[in-house]
Amino acid sequence: MKLLDVQELDSRLDRLRHQLATIPEATALAELMRGRSDVDDAARDLRVAVADLTEEQKRADADVEQVKARRERDQGMVDAGSISDPKALQRMLGELESLQRRISDLEDVEIDVMERLETAQAELEHREAALAKIDREAEALERTRADRAREIETDLEKVLAERQAGASGLPDDLMALYEKLRASKGGTGAAALRRRECEGCRLTLNASDLAVIAAKPVDEVVRCEECDRILVRTSESGL
Ligand SMILES: [Zn+2]
Structure with missing residues (x-):
């Protein structure tokens, strides 16, 4: 999952x-x-x-x-x-x-x-x-x-x-970070990056931010610059 x-x-x-x-x-x-x-x-x-x-x-x-x-x-x-x-x-x-x-x-x-x-x-x-x-x-x-x-x-x-x-299948440190963010950010600790937009705060990322994210390894945790939430890359991210 x-x-x-x-x-x-x-x-x-x-x-x-x-x-x-x-x-x-x-x-x-x-x-x-x-x-x-x-x-x-x-x-x-x-x-x-x-x-x-x-x-x-x-x-x-x-x-x-x-x-x-x-x-x-x-x-x-x-x-x-x-x-x-x-x-x-x-x-x-x-x-x-x-x-x-x-x-x-x-x-x-x-x-x-x-x-x-x-x-x-x-x-x-x-x-x-x-x-x-x-x-x-x-x-x-x-x-x-x-x-x-x-x-x-x-x-x-x-x-x-x-x-x-x-x-239970997800890494403990990722879950700990997610729980911490969830507690401080109105219940949403992780948001999808869809069509270049963070679905947590609705910020649209610019081309250079997207390039930085696209360059990161898939298992590296990416955070939204604006809302700090874990940004989850999807097939529709626009990367
Ligand atoms: Zn955000």
Whole structure:
């Protein structure tokens, strides 16, 4: 295998790694999960509110029941005619009136708590439905993401094996130089010389540069004057 073939495989590997790192469904999933955490926070707050309001409603019900029981008892005494003293009876009737007002106030509280509880419950249901919808979407995105990742990883393994087998036949010092250049020059360490042009930096070589290159032994490593990359001579170099 030639150095240019290794370069081509390395470029393919770079593209595959980039694809793996930028699967659109992974980005969409991350975005979705950020949104989910806001909805989840809101749902958690609402669950606390519903629990608090449920307790508050129980207390409000108990308050009403307690005052009603007292009114029943007092009314019972009045109805039975067991209060013979007119002043005591007058006081009792006054108390019954104030108990009635108290009941009416407590019932207002009860209704208010019930309304707030119903609102919180409806909001909570709404948020929980939204969470369930997000979770279904997330599941679908994750399935697609995993499928794509698996496909890319399969390609990566295949190309990597091909590349390793190919590079093993090339001299170590050439490969070391190539790797160093690849690291510092955007992934391209070796470029073809085609139609008198360096395909690494697109510089067109002049006649005297070409003559110098043409005079060198085929196994000597030629570097581009402009970009420093390894310049690989081909049948179409124009030498
Ligand atoms: Zn160049």
